[in-house]
Amino acid sequence: MRAVFPAIPVFAAVTLAPVALMALGAIWGGVWLWAGFAYMALLVAAIDQILPHAAGNAAEGVEFPGSDAVLTVIGLAHLALVPLTVWAVAGPSALTGAERVVAFLAASYWMGQVAHPAAHELIHRGNRWLFRMGVAVYTTILFGHHASAHRLVHHRAVATPEDPSSAPAGMGFWRFAPRAWAGSFRAGRAAEDALRARAGRGGLHPYVVYVGGAMASLWLGAVIAGPLGALVWLSLAAYAQLQLLLADYVQHYGLQRARAGTRYEPVGPRHSWNAPQWFSSALMLNAPRHSDHHAHPGRPYPALQLGDQVPMLPWPLPVACVLALWPRQWRRAMRPHVARWAATAPLTQA
Amino acid sequence: MRRFVLTLALLPQMLHAAEVPLTAAEFGAYATGKTLTYSQGGSVYGAEQYLPGNRVLWAFKDDTCREGRWYEKAGQICFVYNYDPSPQCWTFWQGDNGLNARFAGDGPGTELSEVAMSPQPLQCAGPDVGV
Numbered sequence: 001m002r003a004v005f006p007a008i009p010v011f012a013a014v015t016l017a018p019v020a021l022m023a024l025g026a027i028w029g030g031v032w033l034w035a036g037f038a039y040m041a042l043l044v045a046a047i048d049q050i051l052p053h054a055a056g057n058a059a060e061g062v063e064f065p066g067s068d069a070v071l072t073v074i075g076l077a078h079l080a081l082v083p084l085t086v087w088a089v090a091g092p093s094a095l096t097g098a099e100r101v102v103a104f105l106a107a108s109y110w111m112g113q114v115a116h117p118a119a120h121e122l123i124h125r126g127n128r129w130l131f132r133m134g135v136a137v138y139t140t141i142l143f144g145h146h147a148s149a150h151r152l153v154h155h156r157a158v159a160t161p162e163d164p165s166s167a168p169a170g171m172g173f174w175r176f177a178p179r180a181w182a183g184s185f186r187a188g189r190a191a192e193d194a195l196r197a198r199a200g201r202g203g204l205h206p207y208v209v210y211v212g213g214a215m216a217s218l219w220l221g222a223v224i225a226g227p228l229g230a231l232v233w234l235s236l237a238a239y240a241q242l243q244l245l246l247a248d249y250v251q252h253y254g255l256q257r258a259r260a261g262t263r264y265e266p267v268g269p270r271h272s273w274n275a276p277q278w279f280s281s282a283l284m285l286n287a288p289r290h291s292d293h294h295a296h297p298g299r300p301y302p303a304l305q306l307g308d309q310v311p312m313l314p315w316p317l318p319v320a321c322v323l324a325l326w327p328r329q330w331r332r333a334m335r336p337h338v339a340r341w342a343a344t345a346p347l348t349q350a
Numbered sequence: 351m352r353r354f355v356l357t358l359a360l361l362p363q364m365l366h367a368a369e370v371p372l373t374a375a376e377f378g379a380y381a382t383g384k385t386l387t388y389s390q391g392g393s394v395y396g397a398e399q400y401l402p403g404n405r406v407l408w409a410f411k412d413d414t415c416r417e418g419r420w421y422e423k424a425g426q427i428c429f430v431y432n433y434d435p436s437p438q439c440w441t442f443w444q445g446d447n448g449l450n451a452r453f454a455g456d457g458p459g460t461e462l463s464e465v466a467m468s469p470q471p472l473q474c475a476g477p478d479v480g481v
Contacts, residue, residue: 001388001398001408001429001462002416003438003453276434305413306434 008066008302014282015070015114019077022106026088029099037102040109047279048316055278064302068130071285074118075133081107081115082140082217082236083224090225090232108236111141112243113318117287121301123147135209140217142237143244144210149188152195154248155297159257159271160264169254169338172327177245246321251290253324254338255311267294269310270341276306277316288317311341369450372442374422378404386449387466395462399472407472415474426454 018039025033085107087093089100115137122134123146135147149165157163164183167176189207196205221233255271257264268291275281275288287293289304291311296304313320314337324330372380381400388395399407400420406429409415418431426439439454448464 001396001438001440001451002410002431002434 008064008070011067011282011285011302012070012073014279015074015118015285016077018106018110018114019081022081022103022110023084025099025106026084026093026095026103029093029095029103033095033099033102033106037106037109040106040113044113044280044283044318045316048277048319051277051279055281064300067300067302068125068127071118071121071125071130072133074114075122075137078111078115078118078137079140081110082233083220085236086221086224086229086232090221090228092225104232104236108239109243111236111240112247113283114285116141116240116244116247117285117301119147120150120287121285123151124297126298135206136213139210139213140237141240141244142214142217142234143241144213145185145188145207146244147210148192148206149184151297152191153184153187155267155294158267158294159252159255160259163252165248166252167249167254168256169334169342170331172331173246173249173324174327176249177242180245180248181241243321246324247287247317250313250317250320250324253334255341269295269307273311273313273320274306275313275315275317275320280316280318284317288313311337313337369441369443371425372427372444372449373425374427377420377422377427377442380444380449383469385468385470385472386464387468388451388462389465390462394465397466397472407474409472409474415472 018036021032021036021039025036085103088095088103093100095103119134119137122130122137125131125134131147135144138144138146154163154165157166159166161168164187165180167173167180192206196202217237218230218233221230223229225232251273252271253273255273257267257271259265270291272290272294274290277288281288285301286304287301289306291307292299292304314333315323323333378400382402383400385397385399387397394411396408396410396413398409401407404419404421406418406420407415408418408429408431416431416433418429420427420429422428423437423439426441428437428439430437440451441454442449442451444450445463448467450461450463452461
Protein backbone atom coordinates (compact mmCIF):
# COMPACT_ATOMS: atom_id res chain seq x y z
CA MET A 1 0.00 0.00 0.00
CA ARG A 2 1.00 3.56 -0.50
CA ALA A 3 1.22 6.56 1.82
CA VAL A 4 -0.23 9.91 0.79
CA PHE A 5 2.23 12.71 1.25
CA PRO A 6 3.50 15.37 1.21
CA ALA A 7 0.72 16.98 3.15
CA ILE A 8 0.10 20.71 3.06
CA PRO A 9 2.36 21.34 6.10
CA VAL A 10 5.21 19.67 4.20
CA PHE A 11 4.73 21.97 1.20
CA ALA A 12 4.60 24.95 3.56
CA ALA A 13 7.72 23.95 5.50
CA VAL A 14 9.82 23.02 2.47
CA THR A 15 8.98 26.18 0.51
CA LEU A 16 9.04 28.73 3.33
CA ALA A 17 11.98 27.55 5.46
CA PRO A 18 14.56 29.10 3.09
CA VAL A 19 12.70 32.45 3.15
CA ALA A 20 13.07 32.61 6.91
CA LEU A 21 16.78 31.85 6.61
CA MET A 22 17.24 34.48 3.90
CA ALA A 23 15.28 37.14 5.78
CA LEU A 24 17.39 36.62 8.90
CA GLY A 25 20.46 36.50 6.69
CA ALA A 26 19.63 39.79 4.99
CA ILE A 27 19.76 41.49 8.38
CA TRP A 28 22.44 39.57 10.26
CA GLY A 29 24.34 37.90 7.46
CA GLY A 30 26.69 35.08 8.40
CA VAL A 31 25.36 31.63 9.10
CA TRP A 32 21.70 32.41 8.29
CA LEU A 33 22.59 33.63 4.86
CA TRP A 34 24.84 30.70 4.07
CA ALA A 35 22.17 28.30 5.34
CA GLY A 36 19.58 29.86 3.03
CA PHE A 37 21.99 29.62 0.11
CA ALA A 38 22.99 26.03 0.93
CA TYR A 39 19.34 25.04 1.19
CA MET A 40 18.53 26.27 -2.31
CA ALA A 41 21.80 25.40 -4.04
CA LEU A 42 22.86 22.14 -2.38
CA LEU A 43 20.31 20.64 -0.03
CA VAL A 44 17.59 20.18 -2.63
CA ALA A 45 19.87 18.33 -5.02
CA ALA A 46 21.36 16.29 -2.15
CA ILE A 47 18.01 15.18 -0.78
CA ASP A 48 16.79 14.29 -4.28
CA GLN A 49 19.89 12.12 -4.57
CA ILE A 50 19.57 10.46 -1.16
CA LEU A 51 15.79 10.10 -1.09
CA PRO A 52 14.65 9.97 -4.71
CA HIS A 53 11.21 8.70 -3.73
CA ALA A 54 8.05 9.82 -5.37
CA ALA A 55 5.34 10.95 -3.02
CA GLY A 56 2.06 9.13 -3.31
CA ASN A 57 -0.78 10.26 -5.50
CA ALA A 58 -3.58 11.81 -3.52
CA ALA A 59 -6.93 10.15 -3.97
CA GLU A 60 -9.23 11.82 -6.48
CA GLY A 61 -11.76 14.28 -5.13
CA VAL A 62 -9.95 14.91 -1.86
CA GLU A 63 -10.03 18.50 -0.62
CA PHE A 64 -6.85 20.24 0.41
CA PRO A 65 -7.70 22.89 2.95
CA GLY A 66 -4.85 25.35 3.27
CA SER A 67 -3.28 24.73 -0.12
CA ASP A 68 -4.24 28.20 -1.41
CA ALA A 69 -3.15 29.74 1.86
CA VAL A 70 0.36 28.35 1.35
CA LEU A 71 0.42 29.93 -2.12
CA THR A 72 -0.72 33.25 -0.73
CA VAL A 73 1.96 33.22 1.97
CA ILE A 74 4.62 32.39 -0.65
CA GLY A 75 3.34 35.27 -2.79
CA LEU A 76 3.50 37.71 0.13
CA ALA A 77 6.92 36.40 1.13
CA HIS A 78 8.12 37.03 -2.42
CA LEU A 79 6.79 40.59 -2.44
CA ALA A 80 8.70 41.24 0.80
CA LEU A 81 11.83 39.29 -0.11
CA VAL A 82 12.63 41.15 -3.34
CA PRO A 83 12.89 44.66 -1.82
CA LEU A 84 14.59 43.22 1.27
CA THR A 85 17.20 41.52 -0.91
CA VAL A 86 17.72 44.69 -2.96
CA TRP A 87 18.35 46.55 0.29
CA ALA A 88 20.66 43.81 1.60
CA VAL A 89 22.67 43.61 -1.63
CA ALA A 90 22.76 47.24 -2.80
CA GLY A 91 21.71 49.22 0.28
CA PRO A 92 23.28 50.21 3.58
CA SER A 93 23.06 46.71 5.10
CA ALA A 94 25.77 45.24 7.32
CA LEU A 95 26.66 42.50 4.83
CA THR A 96 30.17 41.98 3.50
CA GLY A 97 30.87 41.81 -0.22
CA ALA A 98 30.79 38.01 -0.31
CA GLU A 99 27.61 37.95 1.76
CA ARG A 100 25.94 40.29 -0.73
CA VAL A 101 26.71 37.85 -3.54
CA VAL A 102 25.32 34.96 -1.49
CA ALA A 103 22.17 36.92 -0.59
CA PHE A 104 21.63 37.69 -4.28
CA LEU A 105 22.05 34.08 -5.39
CA ALA A 106 19.92 32.54 -2.60
CA ALA A 107 17.04 34.95 -3.22
CA SER A 108 17.05 34.50 -6.98
CA TYR A 109 17.13 30.71 -6.63
CA TRP A 110 14.10 30.90 -4.35
CA MET A 111 12.31 33.28 -6.70
CA GLY A 112 12.91 30.92 -9.63
CA GLN A 113 12.29 27.61 -7.85
CA VAL A 114 9.50 28.47 -5.38
CA ALA A 115 7.89 31.85 -6.12
CA HIS A 116 7.52 31.05 -9.82
CA PRO A 117 5.79 27.68 -9.27
CA ALA A 118 3.54 29.30 -6.64
CA ALA A 119 2.66 32.18 -8.99
CA HIS A 120 2.04 29.62 -11.71
CA GLU A 121 -0.50 27.88 -9.45
CA LEU A 122 -2.06 31.23 -8.56
CA ILE A 123 -2.66 32.31 -12.18
CA HIS A 124 -4.59 29.07 -12.71
CA ARG A 125 -6.93 29.84 -9.81
CA GLY A 126 -10.44 31.09 -10.53
CA ASN A 127 -10.48 33.41 -7.52
CA ARG A 128 -9.73 36.96 -8.66
CA TRP A 129 -7.49 37.81 -5.69
CA LEU A 130 -5.42 34.65 -5.94
CA PHE A 131 -4.99 35.32 -9.66
CA ARG A 132 -3.90 38.90 -8.96
CA MET A 133 -1.36 37.69 -6.44
CA GLY A 134 0.14 35.50 -9.16
CA VAL A 135 0.23 38.48 -11.54
CA ALA A 136 1.94 40.56 -8.84
CA VAL A 137 4.69 37.95 -8.40
CA TYR A 138 5.33 37.70 -12.16
CA THR A 139 5.20 41.48 -12.56
CA THR A 140 7.84 42.01 -9.87
CA ILE A 141 10.19 39.66 -11.71
CA LEU A 142 9.42 41.81 -14.78
CA PHE A 143 7.68 38.87 -16.49
CA GLY A 144 4.01 39.81 -16.02
CA HIS A 145 3.04 38.69 -19.51
CA HIS A 146 3.59 35.08 -18.41
CA ALA A 147 0.21 35.34 -16.64
CA SER A 148 -1.44 35.83 -20.06
CA ALA A 149 0.79 33.82 -22.37
CA HIS A 150 0.96 30.75 -20.13
CA ARG A 151 -2.79 30.31 -19.81
CA LEU A 152 -3.94 31.58 -23.20
CA VAL A 153 -1.13 30.42 -25.48
CA HIS A 154 1.05 27.78 -23.85
CA HIS A 155 -1.80 25.57 -22.61
CA ARG A 156 -3.59 25.63 -25.97
CA ALA A 157 -0.61 25.29 -28.27
CA VAL A 158 1.79 23.25 -26.10
CA ALA A 159 4.05 20.81 -27.97
CA THR A 160 3.34 22.48 -31.33
CA PRO A 161 5.40 25.01 -33.30
CA GLU A 162 2.73 27.60 -32.45
CA ASP A 163 3.79 27.73 -28.80
CA PRO A 164 6.89 29.89 -28.29
CA SER A 165 7.40 28.17 -24.90
CA SER A 166 7.71 24.62 -26.29
CA ALA A 167 11.20 23.74 -27.50
CA PRO A 168 11.51 21.49 -30.54
CA ALA A 169 14.10 18.70 -30.41
CA GLY A 170 17.57 19.95 -31.19
CA MET A 171 17.00 23.59 -30.24
CA GLY A 172 19.51 24.68 -27.59
CA PHE A 173 18.42 26.67 -24.56
CA TRP A 174 20.25 29.86 -25.50
CA ARG A 175 18.44 29.96 -28.83
CA PHE A 176 15.15 29.07 -27.18
CA ALA A 177 15.27 31.69 -24.39
CA PRO A 178 15.02 34.95 -26.40
CA ARG A 179 12.51 33.36 -28.76
CA ALA A 180 10.35 32.21 -25.84
CA TRP A 181 10.61 35.59 -24.07
CA ALA A 182 9.66 37.76 -27.03
CA GLY A 183 7.32 35.17 -28.56
CA SER A 184 5.30 34.74 -25.39
CA PHE A 185 5.15 38.54 -24.89
CA ARG A 186 3.68 39.02 -28.38
CA ALA A 187 1.44 35.93 -28.43
CA GLY A 188 0.09 36.71 -24.96
CA ARG A 189 -0.75 40.28 -26.00
CA ALA A 190 -2.49 39.07 -29.19
CA ALA A 191 -4.51 36.57 -27.13
CA GLU A 192 -5.56 39.27 -24.65
CA ASP A 193 -6.49 41.61 -27.52
CA ALA A 194 -8.60 38.88 -29.11
CA LEU A 195 -10.27 38.14 -25.79
CA ARG A 196 -11.16 41.81 -25.31
CA ALA A 197 -12.45 42.17 -28.87
CA ARG A 198 -14.66 39.12 -28.42
CA ALA A 199 -16.01 40.25 -25.05
CA GLY A 200 -16.45 43.76 -26.44
CA ARG A 201 -15.33 45.46 -23.29
CA GLY A 202 -12.58 47.89 -22.46
CA GLY A 203 -11.12 48.36 -19.03
CA LEU A 204 -7.48 48.20 -18.11
CA HIS A 205 -5.45 46.10 -20.54
CA PRO A 206 -3.47 43.50 -18.56
CA TYR A 207 -0.31 44.46 -20.43
CA VAL A 208 -0.56 47.96 -18.96
CA VAL A 209 -0.40 46.32 -15.54
CA TYR A 210 2.55 44.12 -16.55
CA VAL A 211 4.66 46.88 -18.07
CA GLY A 212 3.60 49.56 -15.59
CA GLY A 213 4.21 47.18 -12.68
CA ALA A 214 7.66 46.33 -13.99
CA MET A 215 8.55 50.01 -14.21
CA ALA A 216 7.18 50.63 -10.71
CA SER A 217 9.31 47.71 -9.44
CA LEU A 218 12.50 49.21 -10.83
CA TRP A 219 11.53 52.60 -9.46
CA LEU A 220 11.09 51.01 -6.01
CA GLY A 221 14.55 49.44 -6.39
CA ALA A 222 15.95 52.92 -7.08
CA VAL A 223 14.14 54.36 -4.07
CA ILE A 224 15.64 51.64 -1.83
CA ALA A 225 19.24 51.87 -3.01
CA GLY A 226 19.62 54.30 -5.90
CA PRO A 227 20.50 53.30 -9.45
CA LEU A 228 22.38 50.28 -8.12
CA GLY A 229 19.19 49.19 -6.38
CA ALA A 230 17.29 49.28 -9.68
CA LEU A 231 20.11 47.35 -11.32
CA VAL A 232 20.09 44.68 -8.57
CA TRP A 233 16.29 44.33 -8.88
CA LEU A 234 16.70 43.94 -12.63
CA SER A 235 19.41 41.31 -12.13
CA LEU A 236 17.39 39.36 -9.55
CA ALA A 237 14.46 39.37 -11.98
CA ALA A 238 16.67 38.32 -14.89
CA TYR A 239 18.04 35.38 -12.91
CA ALA A 240 14.54 34.32 -11.86
CA GLN A 241 13.38 34.64 -15.49
CA LEU A 242 16.27 32.48 -16.60
CA GLN A 243 15.05 29.71 -14.29
CA LEU A 244 11.47 30.14 -15.47
CA LEU A 245 12.56 29.84 -19.11
CA LEU A 246 14.71 26.83 -18.25
CA ALA A 247 11.77 25.05 -16.64
CA ASP A 248 9.58 25.77 -19.68
CA TYR A 249 12.38 24.58 -21.96
CA VAL A 250 12.98 21.33 -20.09
CA GLN A 251 9.36 20.40 -19.48
CA HIS A 252 8.37 20.05 -23.12
CA TYR A 253 11.73 19.66 -24.90
CA GLY A 254 11.39 17.64 -28.10
CA LEU A 255 7.84 16.45 -27.45
CA GLN A 256 5.50 17.15 -30.35
CA ARG A 257 1.81 16.65 -30.88
CA ALA A 258 1.03 14.83 -34.13
CA ARG A 259 -0.55 16.98 -36.80
CA ALA A 260 -3.70 15.83 -38.59
CA GLY A 261 -4.59 18.30 -41.35
CA THR A 262 -4.91 21.74 -39.79
CA ARG A 263 -5.36 20.37 -36.27
CA TYR A 264 -3.11 18.76 -33.71
CA GLU A 265 -3.85 15.68 -31.68
CA PRO A 266 -5.28 16.51 -28.24
CA VAL A 267 -2.81 17.32 -25.46
CA GLY A 268 -1.95 14.09 -23.69
CA PRO A 269 0.29 12.80 -20.91
CA ARG A 270 3.04 12.14 -23.48
CA HIS A 271 3.56 15.85 -24.24
CA SER A 272 5.31 16.85 -21.00
CA TRP A 273 8.37 15.69 -19.11
CA ASN A 274 7.89 14.71 -15.47
CA ALA A 275 10.12 14.04 -12.48
CA PRO A 276 9.20 12.02 -9.39
CA GLN A 277 11.62 13.13 -6.60
CA TRP A 278 9.49 14.16 -3.64
CA PHE A 279 11.66 16.92 -2.16
CA SER A 280 12.16 19.04 -5.27
CA SER A 281 8.54 18.29 -6.14
CA ALA A 282 7.43 19.67 -2.78
CA LEU A 283 9.71 22.70 -3.21
CA MET A 284 8.28 23.38 -6.66
CA LEU A 285 4.70 22.64 -5.58
CA ASN A 286 4.47 19.53 -7.76
CA ALA A 287 5.34 21.43 -10.95
CA PRO A 288 7.41 18.37 -11.99
CA ARG A 289 4.13 16.43 -12.26
CA HIS A 290 3.69 18.29 -15.49
CA SER A 291 1.64 15.93 -17.66
CA ASP A 292 -1.18 15.95 -15.15
CA HIS A 293 -1.02 19.74 -14.94
CA HIS A 294 -1.60 19.99 -18.68
CA ALA A 295 -4.38 17.41 -18.53
CA HIS A 296 -6.05 19.26 -15.63
CA PRO A 297 -4.78 22.88 -15.51
CA GLY A 298 -7.13 23.80 -12.66
CA ARG A 299 -6.15 20.90 -10.43
CA PRO A 300 -4.55 22.16 -7.20
CA TYR A 301 -0.90 21.18 -6.75
CA PRO A 302 -1.36 18.64 -3.91
CA ALA A 303 -3.74 16.65 -6.14
CA LEU A 304 -1.46 16.40 -9.17
CA GLN A 305 -0.80 12.79 -10.10
CA LEU A 306 2.29 11.08 -11.34
CA GLY A 307 1.14 8.66 -14.01
CA ASP A 308 2.53 5.27 -14.97
CA GLN A 309 3.03 5.96 -18.66
CA VAL A 310 4.45 9.47 -18.86
CA PRO A 311 7.75 10.84 -20.15
CA MET A 312 10.13 10.83 -17.20
CA LEU A 313 13.22 13.03 -17.11
CA PRO A 314 16.37 11.07 -16.30
CA TRP A 315 17.18 13.65 -13.55
CA PRO A 316 15.31 15.70 -10.95
CA LEU A 317 13.88 18.85 -12.56
CA PRO A 318 16.34 21.35 -10.98
CA VAL A 319 19.28 19.20 -12.13
CA ALA A 320 17.82 18.96 -15.64
CA CYS A 321 17.49 22.76 -15.75
CA VAL A 322 21.17 23.20 -14.86
CA LEU A 323 22.20 20.65 -17.50
CA ALA A 324 20.17 22.47 -20.15
CA LEU A 325 22.60 25.39 -19.86
CA TRP A 326 25.05 23.25 -21.87
CA PRO A 327 23.12 22.61 -25.11
CA ARG A 328 25.51 20.07 -26.61
CA GLN A 329 25.52 17.84 -23.52
CA TRP A 330 21.79 18.35 -23.02
CA ARG A 331 20.93 17.34 -26.57
CA ARG A 332 23.12 14.27 -26.40
CA ALA A 333 21.74 13.11 -23.03
CA MET A 334 18.13 13.69 -24.02
CA ARG A 335 18.31 12.20 -27.52
CA PRO A 336 17.41 8.58 -26.58
CA HIS A 337 14.61 9.73 -24.27
CA VAL A 338 13.10 12.02 -26.90
CA ALA A 339 13.42 9.28 -29.51
CA ARG A 340 11.56 6.87 -27.30
CA TRP A 341 8.56 9.17 -26.95
CA ALA A 342 8.63 10.24 -30.58
CA ALA A 343 8.49 6.57 -31.56
CA THR A 344 5.51 5.78 -29.37
CA ALA A 345 2.28 5.89 -31.31
CA PRO A 346 -0.14 8.54 -30.03
CA LEU A 347 -2.59 7.20 -27.50
CA THR A 348 -5.83 6.30 -29.18
CA GLN A 349 -9.05 7.07 -27.42
CA ALA A 350 -10.26 3.88 -25.78
CA MET B 351 18.55 1.23 38.90
CA ARG B 352 19.14 -1.00 35.93
CA ARG B 353 15.67 -2.45 36.25
CA PHE B 354 14.20 1.04 36.44
CA VAL B 355 15.95 2.06 33.21
CA LEU B 356 14.82 -1.13 31.53
CA THR B 357 11.21 -0.53 32.59
CA LEU B 358 11.41 3.01 31.32
CA ALA B 359 12.82 1.84 28.02
CA LEU B 360 10.13 -0.78 27.60
CA LEU B 361 7.26 1.43 28.73
CA PRO B 362 6.24 2.59 25.24
CA GLN B 363 6.11 -0.99 24.02
CA MET B 364 4.07 -2.04 27.07
CA LEU B 365 1.55 0.74 26.45
CA HIS B 366 1.20 -0.51 22.90
CA ALA B 367 1.16 -4.13 24.00
CA ALA B 368 -1.64 -4.88 21.57
CA GLU B 369 0.44 -3.70 18.63
CA VAL B 370 2.58 -6.75 18.01
CA PRO B 371 4.09 -6.28 14.55
CA LEU B 372 3.30 -9.09 12.16
CA THR B 373 6.21 -10.99 10.68
CA ALA B 374 6.41 -11.52 6.94
CA ALA B 375 5.17 -15.09 7.38
CA GLU B 376 2.19 -14.01 9.48
CA PHE B 377 1.35 -11.16 7.13
CA GLY B 378 1.58 -13.39 4.05
CA ALA B 379 -0.52 -16.13 5.66
CA TYR B 380 -3.24 -13.67 6.59
CA ALA B 381 -3.39 -11.51 3.48
CA THR B 382 -2.54 -13.73 0.51
CA GLY B 383 -5.59 -14.54 -1.58
CA LYS B 384 -7.57 -11.63 -0.18
CA THR B 385 -8.48 -8.12 -1.19
CA LEU B 386 -8.40 -5.83 1.83
CA THR B 387 -9.98 -2.41 1.96
CA TYR B 388 -8.40 0.13 4.33
CA SER B 389 -9.79 3.24 5.91
CA GLN B 390 -8.09 6.14 7.63
CA GLY B 391 -9.94 8.36 10.04
CA GLY B 392 -13.28 6.86 9.07
CA SER B 393 -13.09 7.24 5.29
CA VAL B 394 -11.96 4.69 2.76
CA TYR B 395 -8.31 5.13 1.84
CA GLY B 396 -7.61 2.38 -0.67
CA ALA B 397 -7.65 -1.33 -1.31
CA GLU B 398 -5.05 -3.94 -2.05
CA GLN B 399 -5.24 -7.42 -3.50
CA TYR B 400 -2.57 -9.80 -2.20
CA LEU B 401 -1.56 -12.36 -4.80
CA PRO B 402 0.68 -15.41 -4.48
CA GLY B 403 4.40 -14.77 -4.73
CA ASN B 404 4.19 -11.54 -2.72
CA ARG B 405 2.66 -9.72 -5.65
CA VAL B 406 0.12 -6.99 -4.98
CA LEU B 407 -2.35 -4.78 -6.78
CA TRP B 408 -2.92 -1.46 -4.99
CA ALA B 409 -5.39 1.32 -5.68
CA PHE B 410 -6.10 4.48 -3.76
CA LYS B 411 -9.84 5.02 -3.52
CA ASP B 412 -11.17 5.71 -7.04
CA ASP B 413 -7.67 5.64 -8.50
CA THR B 414 -6.08 3.30 -11.04
CA CYS B 415 -4.59 -0.02 -9.95
CA ARG B 416 -0.84 -0.25 -9.42
CA GLU B 417 1.13 -3.47 -9.69
CA GLY B 418 3.83 -4.13 -7.15
CA ARG B 419 5.25 -6.54 -4.62
CA TRP B 420 6.05 -6.67 -0.93
CA TYR B 421 8.93 -7.93 1.17
CA GLU B 422 10.08 -7.82 4.78
CA LYS B 423 12.83 -5.50 5.92
CA ALA B 424 13.87 -4.83 9.49
CA GLY B 425 10.59 -6.16 10.87
CA GLN B 426 8.48 -4.05 8.57
CA ILE B 427 6.54 -4.88 5.43
CA CYS B 428 7.77 -2.84 2.50
CA PHE B 429 6.06 -2.22 -0.83
CA VAL B 430 7.45 -1.27 -4.22
CA TYR B 431 5.40 -0.58 -7.32
CA ASN B 432 6.10 -0.48 -11.03
CA TYR B 433 5.08 3.18 -11.26
CA ASP B 434 7.29 4.15 -8.36
CA PRO B 435 10.03 1.71 -7.36
CA SER B 436 10.98 3.54 -4.15
CA PRO B 437 10.02 1.37 -1.18
CA GLN B 438 7.53 2.45 1.44
CA CYS B 439 7.48 0.44 4.66
CA TRP B 440 4.66 -0.19 7.08
CA THR B 441 4.13 -1.89 10.39
CA PHE B 442 1.13 -4.21 10.44
CA TRP B 443 -0.54 -5.58 13.50
CA GLN B 444 -3.66 -7.57 14.20
CA GLY B 445 -6.39 -5.41 15.72
CA ASP B 446 -9.86 -6.23 16.99
CA ASN B 447 -11.40 -5.98 13.52
CA GLY B 448 -8.62 -7.16 11.23
CA LEU B 449 -5.34 -5.64 10.19
CA ASN B 450 -4.00 -2.25 11.16
CA ALA B 451 -1.09 -0.56 9.45
CA ARG B 452 1.06 2.43 10.19
CA PHE B 453 3.42 4.10 7.74
CA ALA B 454 7.06 4.04 8.85
CA GLY B 455 7.80 7.21 10.76
CA ASP B 456 4.20 8.19 11.31
CA GLY B 457 2.90 8.65 14.83
CA PRO B 458 -0.24 7.20 16.41
CA GLY B 459 -3.49 8.46 14.93
CA THR B 460 -2.57 8.02 11.29
CA GLU B 461 -3.00 4.27 11.12
CA LEU B 462 -5.03 2.51 8.51
CA SER B 463 -7.51 -0.15 9.50
CA GLU B 464 -9.03 -2.93 7.54
CA VAL B 465 -12.73 -2.28 6.90
CA ALA B 466 -13.53 -4.95 4.37
CA MET B 467 -12.10 -8.27 3.31
CA SER B 468 -13.00 -10.07 0.11
CA PRO B 469 -11.76 -13.10 -1.82
CA GLN B 470 -12.70 -11.25 -5.03
CA PRO B 471 -10.07 -9.51 -7.18
CA LEU B 472 -9.58 -5.77 -6.82
CA GLN B 473 -12.01 -3.71 -8.92
CA CYS B 474 -9.78 -1.65 -11.16
CA ALA B 475 -10.81 1.64 -12.71
CA GLY B 476 -9.59 2.09 -16.28
CA PRO B 477 -6.27 3.78 -16.86
CA ASP B 478 -6.32 7.56 -17.11
CA VAL B 479 -6.53 8.01 -20.87
CA GLY B 480 -5.16 11.32 -22.13
CA VAL B 481 -7.51 14.22 -22.63
